[in-house]
Amino acid sequence: MRTAPWDKTRYLERVLARGDVIVAELDGEILAYLVWNREFFSLPFIWLVTVVPEHRREGLASALIASVEERCPGSRLYSSTNVSNVAMQQLLERRGYRRCGEVDVDPGDAEIFYRKTLAARIMGDDGLEPPTFAL
């Protein structure tokens, strides 16, 4: 159980107002969203990913995470999920994220932290993008 109540509606209003949300939309319907920013010790962090149940296992969460990765070349990108959330763990590990620690934010269901080091993107003199490489 969480130690302090979490008002999800207020949280979403706040992150939406700050532009920290990316959505996947089809015909005006939001199928999935992701919350991220650079407020984890000034590093990029994916705080929340949610896909509507009817559209899970279609690659939507992967696409949203990929879109954050594109915005952070050369950086370490972090995320976390509960020990009980096997789906999110599998998703992150499938995308190349590695476990880097655990914190008992929710007693009895610790938060596992994940990190991925993203390839740098360097522009050539000709304005073309040369191949990327991992640091």
Ligand SMILES: CC(C)(COP(=O)(O)OP(=O)(O)OC[C@H]1O[C@@H](n2cnc3c(N)ncnc32)[C@H](O)[C@@H]1OP(=O)(O)O)[C@@H](O)C(=O)NCCC(=O)NCCS
């Ligand atoms: C976790 C969640 C975001 C995954 O979204 P998704 O769009 O279904 O994920 P993807 O389709 O991109 O899955 C990519 C890969 O992740 C892994 N994965 C995703 N869901 C999984 C599940 N339920 N069980 C096991 N592996 C899973 C698989 O390897 C999958 O590839 P595959 O479908 O080819 O086997 C979604 O289940 C969800 O919204 N859950 C509720 C909210 C939540 O717990 N969010 C995470 C906390 S921040």
